[in-house]
Amino acid sequence: MRPFLPPQCRTRMASDVKNHLDKEFSIEESFQPFNQKNDIFNRSLWDEKINAKNFFTSYDLTSNFRKSKGFDHWDYALRNASWHLTDVVGESHFSENGTVEGFTHYYSLQRPGPSTKAPDLGSVENTQRIKKAAGIFGAGMVGICELDRRFLYSHQYNRKTGENPQLVLPAGIKYAVMLILPMNYELGRTFPSALSGTTTGAGYLQSMGCANQLAQFITNLGYEAIASMNDTALNIPLAIQAGLGEYGRHGLLITPKFGPNVRIAKVLTDLPLKVDDPVRFGVKEFCNICRRCSSSCPARAIPDSDPQTVAPNLSSLQGITKWTVNAEKCFKFWVGMNSDCAICIRVCPYNKDYTKWYHRLGVRLARGPFRRLMLWLDHLLRFGTRKDPKDWWGTRVWVWVWVWVWVDTWVWVWV
Ligand code: SF4
Numbered sequence: 490m491r492p493f494l495p496p497q498c499r500t501r502m503a504s505d506v507k508n509h510l511d512k513e514f515s516i517e518e519s520f521q522p523f524n525q526k527n528d529i530f531n532r533s534l535w536d537e538k539i540n541a542k543n544f545f546t547s548y549d550l551t552s553n554f555r556k557s558k559g560f561d562h563w564d565y566a567l568r569n570a571s572w573h574l575t576d577v578v579g580e581s582h583f584s585e586n587g588t589v590e591g592f593t594h595y596y597s598l599q600r601p602g603p604s605t606k607a608p609d610l611g612s613v614e615n616t617q618r619i620k621k622a623a624g625i626f627g628a629g630m631v632g633i634c635e636l637d638r639r640f641l642y643s644h645q646y647n648r649k650t651g652e653n654p655q656l657v658l659p660a661g662i663k664y665a666v667m668l669i670l671p672m673n674y675e676l677g678r679t680f681p682s683a684l685s686g687t688t689t690g691a692g693y694l695q696s697m698g699c700a701n702q703l704a705q706f707i708t709n710l711g712y713e714a715i716a717s718m719n720d721t722a723l724n725i726p727l728a729i730q731a732g733l734g735e736y737g738r739h740g741l742l743i744t745p746k747f748g749p750n751v752r753i754a755k756v757l758t759d760l761p762l763k764v765d766d767p768v769r770f771g772v773k774e775f776c777n778i779c780r781r782c783s784s785s786c787p788a789r790a791i792p793d794s795d796p797q798t799v800a801p802n803l804s805s806l807q808g809i810t811k812w813t814v815n816a817e818k819c820f821k822f823w824v825g826m827n828s829d830c831a832i833c834i835r836v837c838p839y840n841k842d843y844t845k846w847y848h849r850l851g852v853r854l855a856r857g858p859f860r861r862l863m864l865w866l867d868h869l870l871r872f873g874t875r876k877d878p879k880d881w882w883g884t885r886v887w888v889w890v891w892v893w894v895w896v897d898t899w900v901w902v903w904v
């Protein structure tokens with residue numbers, strides 16, 4: 490599967506591995522790989538500054554329900570169900586070794602492969618087959634890059650023991666197969682709510698399935714393959730390098746096929762593959778005139794200034810120039826709300842249902858001289874407005890049908 494991008498809409502960049510990211514983000518000599526201990530979720534376990542008690546207890550289903558729309562027992566029940574398999578599989582070894590697979594450590598689900606390798610068909614044919622398989626396993630987009638080791642985590646974090654060992658990858662791993670899993674658009678329109686967290690949970694489940702099945706496929710061919718989600722390496726720079734999209738002001742990947750409403754997973758491998766070229770389709774220029782995410786963020790965590798080199802706190806990369814979300818402010822809002830938030834995805838003008846032709850056309854127009862017009866139209870048509878969670882459940886529709894039938898009956902009786 491090729492990364493989707495209408496030919497009129499894309500500019501493919503030279504595929505020099507380090508050059509593209511260096512140019513896009515002015516990566517300095519002082520840049521250091523990220524220590525996963527400083528990830529905001531891990532910090533909540535060792536840093537008193539990050540008090541996350543309310544956030545994690547909301548997964549207990551014994552309290553925290555509220556009368557406000559999108560936060561009742563049904564909403565939390567659905568959200569937690571969407572996370573169920575990802576949690577059970579990810580924590581299956583937690584009691585013995587403290588790993589949370591998919592989050593702090595890569596997956597260990599693969600059955601051993603054969604002792605002999607399948608014939609190497611050459612990087613082009615290998616790649617075509619890997620992409621086809623990834624599509625069968627649910628990926629909406631697939632891109633390949635050489636593994637830029639600057640974006641591997643320097644250290645892992647053990648949530649049980651607090652240990653922080655150096656990350657060690659099997660030797661010979663050279664490529665990252667980057668996988669894009671689209672999240673549910675309609676559910677995402679209900680952010681912020683407990684209900685909307687269901688789209689996040691469902692996205693992770695699909696990511697876990699896709700990455701592990703693809704890794705098993707490569708293992709069955711006799712090659713090394715590591716299935717990974719948020720663990721092991723930073724997904725966004727690798728996905729950009731693999732030609733899957735551009736970086737947005739809200740610190741997320743914006744893909745041309747699904748906008749920012751995606752999860753990213755990956756398979757790291759030594760199977761010879763052909764890398765994709767990075768793409769540009771006007772996101773940076775659009776973000777320069779748009780502030781929808783920063784002005785809508787309730788935590789004021791998204792910068793409305795130009796990209797900066799100075800990172801707001803130790804949960805951010807140092808030595809790189811980019812828009813950086815203040816993870817401390819963002820997570821504080823999540824904790825206060827007892828659920829995750831993605832208002833910044835919901836309001837982003839790139840967050841659209843791209844099965845509709847006019848949204849695909851809109852992305853094309855947004856990259857050129859009609860950019861300001863598209864932004865104005867997006868505002869005028871009130872895209873990004875929150876959908877009432879009751880409407881997602883369909884409850885409100887049935888109330889109106891009932892009212893209509895009731896009124897209609899009385900009109901007939903009296904007339
Ligand atoms: S997730 Fe919510 S709080 Fe965090 S940056 Fe986005 S809008 Fe702000």
Ligand code: SF4
Nearest residue numbers: 737738776779782837
């Ligand atoms: S909301 Fe606007 S500024 Fe923010 S990432 Fe999307 S396009 Fe860029």
